[in-house]
Amino acid sequence: MTTDRTPPMTDTDRTHDEEPLTLAGLQIDVLAGAFSWYIRSLDFVVSRDLDQRMGHLDVAKGKGKITALLLVDRYPGVRPSQIAEVLMRDRPTTGRIIDALVKAGDIRREADADDQRAHALFITERGHEVAEQVRNVIQLQEDEFFDFIEPEDREVFMRMLKRAYLNMRKKLE
Amino acid sequence: MTTDRTPPMTDTDRTHDEEPLTLAGLQIDVLAGAFSWYIRSLDFVVSRDLDQRMGHLDVAKGKGKITALLLVDRYPGVRPSQIAEVLMRDRPTTGRIIDALVKAGDIRREADADDQRAHALFITERGHEVAEQVRNVIQLQEDEFFDFIEPEDREVFMRMLKRAYLNMRKKLE
DNA sequence: CTACTTAGTTGTGAATTACAACTTTCTGGT
């Protein structure tokens, strides 16, 4: 269907990891035969780790808050509805995420100049500092948590994740 | 008003991996530079798709129920605490997942013969049928949702996911 | 035999999210 290619893997990747997957004395390959199980489990582990690392920041414990904050930091004047689309959440949910960020003093709402219905979101000074810290934390997790992936494979893995994500979003449309 | 309102990309624009990742007119590579963002987003999409596919089954809408059901089906007499360890959830949470399965008539509790404190879980006839359907649904999702990954890359992708999962669990111990 | 640990349950509260309904504003067709 798609025409993009992925570089072949190196030999070292194929050598490891042939041991059966065992947890609590149970071989769980029954479950683990599926992409979905790994992705869902990985999400759980990654999210929990990220929550711990963000513990001192007010964007902790939210899948949406981090994304929203970084988007506002990057795109001054961005609208809630745009954030909702990226987050794949409805507007009420997105609105409450924004509420939390506003309440924390990280961003502020203004009326959009072009469209009086819409809001334009802007980062505050404090929010910008938080965003900076968030990026550091993410980078730190990246370095410490994914260090077992060889640098050259890291790119391959990332590309696969990106392709998976794009294709899945496309299928949902 | 610094946001550029570029029209959405067409499907053909998305066929190359090197395309910048654009959503709602925003280039989101700021967020997407990290494994964690992809994994978390993928989880969201995969889980929602799975919920839809499982809609007719009583294990729908739960990350834990599917795993628990398949474990009991595979390992008659398994204990709740073992399931909790696989799920990485605490015992109260796991207990309530089991409650739901018992209430639905998919599994039943017995006292463990060796340890009177523990329970031994067994699949019911109905539960076994549900498990069969669950496996079919998962396989179907696998086929329909991950069809964009070439067969040889599929193995590689799976291996990477598995390795990531194992390493992350290890780091959490 | 006492103290500690383990398995499981119940109570409770916090957080997340979706759906419905509403107001305000914009847009298109006539």
Added chain:
DNA sequence: ACCAGAAAGTTGTAATTCACAACTAAGTAG
């Protein structure tokens, strides 16, 4: 210019999920 419908955002509400604390019952170690 007007009216119908769409779009942006908010509020209400309800369901779901999950963790922490406290509890009972049963096993274990000294």
